[in-house]
Amino acid sequence: MDTRSLHFFLQLSDNLHFGRTSELCHISPSALSRSIKQLEESLGVQLLERDNRSVRLTHQGQLLQNYARDLLQQWDSFRESLLEGAHELQGEISIYCSVTASYSFLHDILSLFRREHPGIEIVLHTGDPAPGIARVLAGKEDITIAARPEKLPQSLAFRRITVSPLVFISSLSDISQQPCSATSKEWAEIPMIMSEEGPIRDHLNQWFSDIDTTPNIYAQVAGHEAIVSMVSLGFGIGVVPKIVLDNSPLKDKVSIMSNTPKLPSYDVGFCTLNKRLKSPIIKAFWSQL
Amino acid sequence: MDTRSLHFFLQLSDNLHFGRTSELCHISPSALSRSIKQLEESLGVQLLERDNRSVRLTHQGQLLQNYARDLLQQWDSFRESLLEGAHELQGEISIYCSVTASYSFLHDILSLFRREHPGIEIVLHTGDPAPGIARVLAGKEDITIAARPEKLPQSLAFRRITVSPLVFISSLSDISQQPCSATSKEWAEIPMIMSEEGPIRDHLNQWFSDIDTTPNIYAQVAGHEAIVSMVSLGFGIGVVPKIVLDNSPLKDKVSIMSNTPKLPSYDVGFCTLNKRLKSPIIKAFWSQL
DNA sequence: TGCAAATATATCATTTTACGCAACATGGGG
DNA sequence: CCCCATGTTGCGTAAAATGATATATTTGCA
Numbered sequence: 001m002d003t004r005s006l007h008f009f010l011q012l013s014d015n016l017h018f019g020r021t022s023e024l025c026h027i028s029p030s031a032l033s034r035s036i037k038q039l040e041e042s043l044g045v046q047l048l049e050r051d052n053r054s055v056r057l058t059h060q061g062q063l064l065q066n067y068a069r070d071l072l073q074q075w076d077s078f079r080e081s082l083l084e085g086a087h088e089l090q091g092e093i094s095i096y097c098s099v100t101a102s103y104s105f106l107h108d109i110l111s112l113f114r115r116e117h118p119g120i121e122i123v124l125h126t127g128d129p130a131p132g133i134a135r136v137l138a139g140k141e142d143i144t145i146a147a148r149p150e151k152l153p154q155s156l157a158f159r160r161i162t163v164s165p166l167v168f169i170s171s172l173s174d175i176s177q178q179p180c181s182a183t184s185k186e187w188a189e190i191p192m193i194m195s196e197e198g199p200i201r202d203h204l205n206q207w208f209s210d211i212d213t214t215p216n217i218y219a220q221v222a223g224h225e226a227i228v229s230m231v232s233l234g235f236g237i238g239v240v241p242k243i244v245l246d247n248s249p250l251k252d253k254v255s256i257m258s259n260t261p262k263l264p265s266y267d268v269g270f271c272t273l274n275k276r277l278k279s280p281i282i283k284a285f286w287s288q289l
Numbered sequence: 290m291d292t293r294s295l296h297f298f299l300q301l302s303d304n305l306h307f308g309r310t311s312e313l314c315h316i317s318p319s320a321l322s323r324s325i326k327q328l329e330e331s332l333g334v335q336l337l338e339r340d341n342r343s344v345r346l347t348h349q350g351q352l353l354q355n356y357a358r359d360l361l362q363q364w365d366s367f368r369e370s371l372l373e374g375a376h377e378l379q380g381e382i383s384i385y386c387s388v389t390a391s392y393s394f395l396h397d398i399l400s401l402f403r404r405e406h407p408g409i410e411i412v413l414h415t416g417d418p419a420p421g422i423a424r425v426l427a428g429k430e431d432i433t434i435a436a437r438p439e440k441l442p443q444s445l446a447f448r449r450i451t452v453s454p455l456v457f458i459s460s461l462s463d464i465s466q467q468p469c470s471a472t473s474k475e476w477a478e479i480p481m482i483m484s485e486e487g488p489i490r491d492h493l494n495q496w497f498s499d500i501d502t503t504p505n506i507y508a509q510v511a512g513h514e515a516i517v518s519m520v521s522l523g524f525g526i527g528v529v530p531k532i533v534l535d536n537s538p539l540k541d542k543v544s545i546m547s548n549t550p551k552l553p554s555y556d557v558g559f560c561t562l563n564k565r566l567k568s569p570i571i572k573a574f575w576s577q578l
Numbered sequence: 579t580g581c582a583a584a585t586a587t588a589t590c591a592t593t594t595t596a597c598g599c600a601a602c603a604t605g606g607g608g
Numbered sequence: 609c610c611c612c613a614t615g616t617t618g619c620g621t622a623a624a625a626t627g628a629t630a631t632a633t634t635t636g637c638a
Contacts, residue, residue, distance in 0.1 A: 001364065002291035018615055028598050033616060035596095043368060045375045049568055052604045052614050054428075059379040059408075060371050067367055071360070075290065078356055079332060082349050086334045090348040119348075139343075155635080275634080279338050307586060317627045322587060324625095341585050341634045444606080564605080 003075065005039050006068040008032055009047065013065045016048075016055040090119035091281045096136070097145035098129040099225055100244045101268070105145065105161050113288055120281055128222035130198030133271055142282055147199045147241075148267040157277060159289050160269035164241040166200060168260040169227075171234040172253065187211065191218035191236030193227050200239055203263045228254060241266035292364065294328050295357040297321055298336065302354045305344040379408035380570045385425070386434035387418040388514055389533045390557070394434065394450050402577055409570055417511035419487030422560055431571055436488045436530075437556040446566060448578050449558035453530040455489060457549035458516075460523040461542065473502040480507035480525030482516050489528055492552045517543060530555035 012021040012032070022032040040047050047061035057065065097106060102124060110122060125141065132144030137153065148158050187208070192215050195201045208215045218236040221227055227238040228245065232253035243266075245251050270289060276282045301310040301321070311321040329336050336350035346354065386395060391413060399411060414430065421433030426442070437447050476497070481504050484490045497504045507525040510516055516527040517534065521542035532555075534540050559578060565571045 019613085029615070030599080030617075031597055037616090043371055045371050050615065051564055051567065052616095053564070053606065055615085059381075060375060063367075063371060063374075071364075075360075078352075082332055082334050082352060085352075086349060092348075275340050275342070278340060308584090318585085319587070319589095319628085320626055326587090339586065341587095341632085344586090 001039075001042065003072060005035050006072055008035050009039055010065065010068050010072070012036065012048070012055070013057055013061060016057070018050075018055065085119070088119045089117050089281055089284055092121045092123055093143065093281055093285055094123040094125065094141045095143045095145070096125045096127065096129075096132045096141040098223060098244075099126045100247045101129065101145040102126050104243060104247050109289070113285060116288065117281075117284055120284075128195070128198070129224070130195055130201070130222070136271055136273060139273075142276055143270055143272045143285065145268065146271050148269060148271075149199060150202075155274055156271055157274050157286070158269050158271050159286070160267060162243065162268055164243040164266045164268060166203070166239050166263040166266055167242045167245060168237055168239055168257040169231050169245065169254045170237040170257055171232055172255055185213075188213045188216055191216050193219050193221060193230040193236045193238035195224070195227065196220045196222055200241075200263075200266070204239060207261055207263065239263065241268065243268070290328075290331065292361060294324050295361055297324050298328055299354065299357050299361070301325060301337070301344070302346055302350060305346070307339075307344065374408070377408045378406050378570055378573055381410045381412055382432065382570050382574055383412040383414065383430045384432045384434070385414045385416070385418075385421045385430040387512065387533075388415045389536045390418065390434040391415050393532060393536050398578070402574060405577065406570075406573055409573075417484070417487070418513070419484055419490075419511070425560055425562060428562075431565055432559055432561045432574065434557065435560050437558060437560075438488060439491075444563055445560055446563050446575070447558050447560050448575070449556060451532065451557055453532040453555045453557060455492070455528050455552040455555055456531045456534060457526055457528055457546040458520050458534065458543045459526040459546055460521055461544055473500045476500065477502045477505055480505050482508050482510060482519040482525045482527035484513070484516065485509045485511055489530075489552075489555070493528060496550055496552065528552065530557065532557070 008021070008025050008027075011024055012018065015021055015024075018029050018032055022029040025032060027035075036048065043060075043064070045060040046058050047064055049056050049058055095106070106124075110124075113120070114122065129144070129146050132141070132146040133149065133156070135141045136144050136156070145161070148160070152158055192204075194204060194215070194217050204215065219230055221230060224240045224244040225248065227240050228248045228250050230236065231238045232250045237257065242256075245254070245256070270286070272282060272286065277286055297310070297314050297316075300313055301307065304310055304313075307318050307321055311318040314321060316324075325337065332349075332353070334349040335347050336353055338345050338347055384395070395413075399413075402409070403411065418433070418435050421430070421435040422438065422445070424430045425433050425445070434450070437449070441447055481493075483493060483504070483506055493504070508519055510519060513529045513533040514537065516529050517537045517539050519525065520527045521539045526546065531545075534543070534545070537543075559575070561571060561575065566575055
């Protein structure tokens with residue numbers, strides 16, 4: 001079945017005359033005759049009774065006439081609706097980031113993006129940013145906000161948002177602690193609240209390894225916000241990007257410790273697969289940054 | 290648009306893999322690729338985002354996926370319904386005859402035909418049988434019950450039902466009249482109820498012409514039943530097939546006159562166009578007679 | 579960084595299909 | 609009985625689809 005044959009049939013069923021119909025359809029009478037014949041064969045029923053003098057619809061022909069009229073009209077309007085929707089970008093974009101990131105960076109960007117592309121639905125997942133890049137690599141998310149890893153896989157595009165220093169935090173009651181002057185032995189005693197994974201955890205592991213010490217890990221948690229929360233309750237000290245602290249409702253319950261070990265800064269930005277940038281939707285988002 | 294392309298697209302949109310899809314569809318990968326590309330061009334929108342490693346549906350592709358699934362399914366079920374209906378004859382057959390004929394001959398024939406072919410709708414028009422043959426010739430009716438004309442047009446098929454003599458009738462109060470013995474002058478006085486047209490009228494015209502007399506036409510009516518009615522009211526004498534009288538509720542109100550002029554008998558039967566007999570519906574009816 | 583594998587697409591020769599022209603068949607009307 | 613109208617079929621050509629191969633590009637891995 002193709003729409004052309006149906007158009008021919010419809011035209012023919014209206015004026016019941018092969019000659020006139022073939023002119024109206026801009027084909028030869030023979031082509032029309034064959035097209036109708038083929039339609040009849042493909043359906044397995046006779047659509048028209050014809051002799052050399054007259055053409056008339058069979059019952060099945062009348063059924064097809066009604067059906068084809070509807071079908072063609074609906075197909076046309078569907079096609080139009082597709083074209084209308086094509087003028088603006090439509091689809092879905094999924095973003096994975098921490099709660100902090102969604103508060104601090106994302107709000108303005110998303111509201112602007114939403115205004116520019118109202119047809120794109122934004123699916124926002126928040127959680128521990130540590131597995132964000134893995135999720136992007138696995139194709140589970142289009143975009144994540146994450147710290148730039150030491151060696152960025154070639155398949156990833158990274159656009160920095162800001163650089164935030166890592167700070168050691170402790171609860172206000174522990175403010176007297178002076179880790180800087182602490183010995184390795186003392187470090188081994190200090191209870192730590194650590195991420196389960198991610199670059200900060202890697203840095204800390206490295207640093208402890210450098211001073212040949214095994215950290216006393218009080219708790220492993222997922223998400224920077226959880227670290228702040230645990231620290232504020234006095235369970236230990238933790239390391240988070242300063243920007244997390246700035247956006248935390250608990251920032252008055254913890255304090256930044258001074259004279260702490262130097263850790264690399266947290267290079268935070270958007271991250272997506274290079275190949276996904278070919279998608280107009282992702283490209284639109286990326287180019288707006 | 291043709292269903293083949295839509296099938297390809299549907300299969301592809303399900304497994305999002307050109308290679309596997311081409312195998313499932315029993316075509317080469319290149320043919321599949323071209324078919325999809327062509328579909329996209331005909332719609333004017335991109336349906337799939339593809340790179341060398343992955344294929345994914347665009348928003349428009351998802352819309353088409355849903356639409357095409359419905360369309361193909363509906364088309365299939367429509368096709369099936371056509372085929373189901375094709376096993377029995379379906380359509381319409383129009384019959385034109387007098388009220389008398391519908392009472393006397395038609396009832397049994399139609400009830401049998403209806404039982405044999407419940408899919409055929411019977412459209413019955415009753416009226417003066419005189420124009421019946423003209424209506425058939427003009428294509429307004431499929432079949433008529435009419436008197437066989439003197440010379441049957443070659444395009445007509447005729448199947449006799451019965452032969453009924455023409456009888457002169459008068460009202461009971463006029464029973465004393467003796468037209469047989471009447472002179473031409475007296476015939477010119479007798480009020481006649483005549484059909485407007487038709488073979489009986491032709492016969493009477495001929496007979497009056499033969500005796501060189503102009504009839505005194507009291508009323509021209511359409512339909513044999515109307516003649517009986519007028520005659521029963523005493524407006525004049527009329528000529529009708531005896532079978533009309535036999536079926537008339539007024540048969541006790543009129544009497545058959547004796548010793549009337551000899552007129553040819555009324556040769557009544559079914560009549561249709563020869564070429565219409567090629568139509569399975571008409572043929573089914575005809576062969577049942 | 580380079581190589582191998584995977585995959586969609588471009589190219590081209592071949593096959594299939596569609597098309598138009600002309601001839602044919604058939605039935606109606608003068 | 610001839611002529612016209614009309615749908616259908618044969619046939620040669622043109623167009624389109626197809627499949628095999630080559631190509632480009634990217635990914636994954638060493």
